[in-house]
Amino acid sequence: MSRLGALLGREIALAWGKGGGPLVTLGFYAGVATFLPLAIGPEPTRLAAIAPGAAWVALALASLLSLDRLFERDYEDGALDLLILSPIPLELTCLAKCAGQWLATGAPLALAAPVAAIALGANPELAPLIFACALLGGVAFAFIGGIGAALSLGARRGGLLTAVIVLPLFVPPVIFGGGALDAFSTGLPWKGGFAFLGAYAAAALALGPVAMAAACRNALS
């Protein structure tokens, strides 16, 4: 357990260490959120209608950003070889890496999501649900994204490839979270979509590490 804790601490330290990776992601998120009114027009009614969905889509895109370094960094400097040799199963190592990714990037993004949505004109009552969706969806984005990051190890054009692999797999969480937000803002029952989002996140948490570990072993074979 202490080993896993150390691994988790290492991941978070690495994410925050050089260049403040999560801050870059937050900056990107703020940038995308700023672009929307510039492109769509500043009329409050039009913006308010799309605000929760737009904040949600920007979140999915922003969580793609830091993925390419998740495994690539350790692959390049040889740390991944050592992690495979360690007594911790590689599956658990991948789980810790993605959990670190979620804590370092997903959680700050979840804090920023309600701010972005309200700035775009969403009803402030939505804020807790946006935060909860972003936190839960962040688990799905981190663990599904980790699969894409691990699969594109050793490939040319790694970062872009990760996005191409991962985006179709992001469809269900984007739909479930967006559906819950939309239902809440129109006064419909929203718990179904939220529960589906949680189910998808749980499945990604359980199955993602297996695929990631297989992909890492393949990349280092």
Add this chain to the structure above:
Amino acid sequence: MTWAPAFLSNPERFMAFSRWAAPMFGVIAAALAAWGLYLGFTAPEDYQQGQTVRIMFIHVPAAQMSMFVYLCLGVASFLSLIFRHVLADAAAQAAAPLGAAFTFLALVTGSLWGRPMWGTWWVWDGRLTSVLVMFLLYIAYIALRASMDDEQKAARAGAILALVGSINLPIIHYSVEWWNSLHQGSSLFAKGGPAMATVFLVPLLLMSLAYMSAFGSLWLVGIRGEVWRRRAEAAALRAAQA
């Protein structure tokens, strides 16, 4: 059908079998397509859809194949990942562009059919969107394989992605349906038998079989091409080392 992979897993036997089977399936596909198209174009106009109902004979089988080919891709990837069989990998590699082509055909014909029927080229409807996502899954698989130089690594990475995609496919499909659906329900697999007149049903089934045999033929040709390419590369390597 469990004997088929076992029998064909021997590359020599596979090459001997596919040498005849590939053109045979091709001839069957051409004959069935000719028959199906003839019946399709001589069928009476639909009372609602008019002439455009004939797009169905090209569109619906393509949409069916987009799913079926991904299933083939998933099974071939599973066999290649577990048994590390070269032919299974060649099969997965050959299936992906075919599946992408069928999916693309389904999207284009669907769009052409949507224009006169719904008055728009595209609607963000559940089934259209899930086929589009399916197309993106094929593109992801092809892109992943294409961007890796080491063939064995590309094969295994591709197989892992195809299996992840296969697990996700039903989830994506139902999530998109749950999200929004205006598309007409399936008429073929409706409760209480197909909800379609026989004049349309027969050519549709013929066209489905034609697409299936065309895929079988092209798939075998693709696998054969892949086997020959690998043999040529191995021969070139031996010649370079000698």
